[in-house]
Amino acid sequence: MEKLKYDKPSISKINAGMPSKFGLPVKQKIISEIDGIKVSTLMEEYGSPLFVISEKTIRETHAEAKRAFETRYPKVQFAWSYKTNYLDAVCSIYHEEGSWAEVVSGFEFEKALSNGVHGSQILFNGPDKSKADLRMAIEHNACIHIDHFDELYLLIETSREMKMKARVAIRVNMDAGIYPIWDRFGFNYENGDAWNAINRIMLAESLELIGLHTHIGTYIMVQSAYAIAASKLANLYMAIHRKFDYWLKYIDLGGGFASKNTLKGAYMPGNETCPSFDDYAEAISNALISSEIPHENLPILFLETGRALIDDAGYLLTTVIANKRLNNGRRSMVIDAGVNLLFTSFWYNLGVYPTRELEHAEESTIYGPLCMNIDVIRDAIVFPQVKTGEQLVIERVGAYNITQSMQFITYRPNVILIDNDGKTQIIRKKESLETFKNSEINPKRN
Amino acid sequence: MKITDEVRISDNGFVFNSRTGDSFNVNPTGLELTKLIAQGHDFDTIKNMFLEKYDLDDLTFEKDFYEFIALIKHHQITSHEDPLDFK
């Protein structure tokens, strides 16, 4: 006699107050392949955990953003936000798509140069620019976005010494109706600091003011905030023209567009509530076009969006190490990817999915493998029963996780790229003992 | 180990514990297991019955069995001796 299919026995309490999922058709999303390649094949070849980047998704998302803005505004230039993901292979794709580079440190500046970006197409942001960094930026004719008065004076001093002109913009912070206000970066619009800085720059012979920059925050879910920001920069742009009879070249609205990840504490899933590129583009373009700026003098619109462009293109493949019942009966499982690889798990409810149909979903906690209590990937997620060795996929991890990942107790994994032709290759090798031996020095003792 | 007298098990998988007032939902294998335990069968008997009937290996069954037992114990569906009475 043929044996019957076995289901793991399960019992769940019917909570008055919590709807029971039984009897309701609950659709379980599964991710069995990425760009047509089986997850199991990828893990077999490259190990677990494994970061996977999809070139196809990068290019498609970029095209989508470009279309949204270029159909609404005459002059648009994207600059790839290096800090979001500065793997050379990733940056190169954006540069191929026509993006400039947006960097926030000397290291990132060097990386952009080494990726073949022309210095004049690097936007140099951030509060930390040393004198050496500024020299490098001036030499390469980069666009230096000044963050504070100390930087402004250091820049005047440096450019004078070099007897060269520095091309600059200022970063402006403002009340765009969203919280928190990022007033720690740049010069404030409302209290007149921004205007003062502009006047000081216009007096400095060694500085050439070419643009205005703002970056109102991160994961901004209301597109109208960008409209407010664009109008305020447009006001400054016109004020500069009126006082100095001079047109700036660009207005840079920075980044901060939300990705489709769901923020912790959000009631609705992020993919339903986040504005689309079209929504952002509509708000920004309208604000600029309907401002006082004459049409023929409209500035180039720079955008430094990072998260919204790359988050969807990154996946982390992981394996179940153990299932565990906690003391209170709650189901939990341990997977082989921890918070050291998933920095964004601190503010997102990351989407974790099985690679095949599984049954008996139950509210569970997903822990990482680090021997630390903070290593929680999902505090509460309705998840089916899995066996050890089950392969899972965490989606939307392309932004920040790789650049902010931390080496801890084990090697950081391979990062692979699935290119447009569906071929896979390693774009950052898994660490090994050698990685550490190369940079460590153990003093000899007698 | 014994299913407490106050527990009522319906054939549709609805389990009601009148001592605590809690109600539960068990899946078909869970229901089968609960009934076998209620009938007083021991682990080895139940294991053999399951291995006979289902496409299943003994270690998987053992793991699942003890996890299930721990859960029904947690939900006070079964009565137990003092866990610190190491017999």
Add this chain to the structure above:
Amino acid sequence: MSKTKITIAVTGLNNTDNPGPGVPVIRSLKESTEFDFRIIGLVYETLEPGIYMEGLCDKIYQIPYPSAGSDELIDRIEEIHLREKIDVLIPNFDAELFSFMKNEDRLLRSGIHTFLPTMKQFQERDKDKLPEYGEKYGIKVPASLNLGSQNQISEIKEKFEYPVMVKGKFYDAYTAYNTEQVKQSFNKVSSKWGLPVIIQEFVKGTEVNVIALGDGQGNTIAAVPMRKQYITDKGKAWGGITLSDDKMLEITRSLIRQTKWKGGMELELIKTVKGEYYLIEINPRIPAWVYLAVGAGQNIPEALVKLALGQEVAPMETYKSGKMFVRYSYDIIVNLEKFETIAMNGEI
């Protein structure tokens, strides 16, 4: 003349001490003289009292919370629709409105009519945008300050006199009499509802409310003002009385005319001793005290159904003032089987 038969799906059967409007909406519908309504109750939880009230719903289905994803919710409703042929859906929870507004077209394509505010109408009445809203539509609102961080609490002293109201973006409101209490409330509110935390001027006066229905063209189809006579510790009316107050009606009509409000709404106002009205909140749906409006002569749920079905509805301009409602609680005896059925099958 026989009544037209129509199937209505209604959510919010949680008739607890913080009641959802589902049960009163159904009671209102049952008083219709034109229609014979078949009522499909949609519940999230197994203990929503409406499930156990005899003669209330013809059929009850459990639906997944919108937080599980709008698609799952709408899929489930379409599945129910295949069996029940829903003509009109009346959602009654704030938290589900977003999903239903977003999927209005999809629902309509499968033949389910709704009558909901537009996304713009819904979003512009957000609490943290109240000052802009007041200015735009010419309604007095309490002065307010959006706090993005605890550091800003010191700004309150410069702008307000204590006490002030400390409010969450979506829910929760506390009265604070000093900086310390603001801090406490700030932490409570921000951990639950995020930023900003809204500090609102405490306007002294009587809390009055208007229930209204806009046709989406700027016409006020129904409007009944009410004063809460007794308020529970959850801030809900336990008793109320209809008012004859032309000023409140004028405010309501002007707002509906300008915003072209579509659907049911509740305006929460404070009437000061000087007779000024301050708008403190707009609820974008029918409130739980809707049955009082029916008792006073305006069957708002019935009119909403007609509007949803694309029928002309003449504005209802009269109602009886001095009608009262008194809420009461009532214990129903329930057999375990009924609970078992809804819990196990998701329908009853």
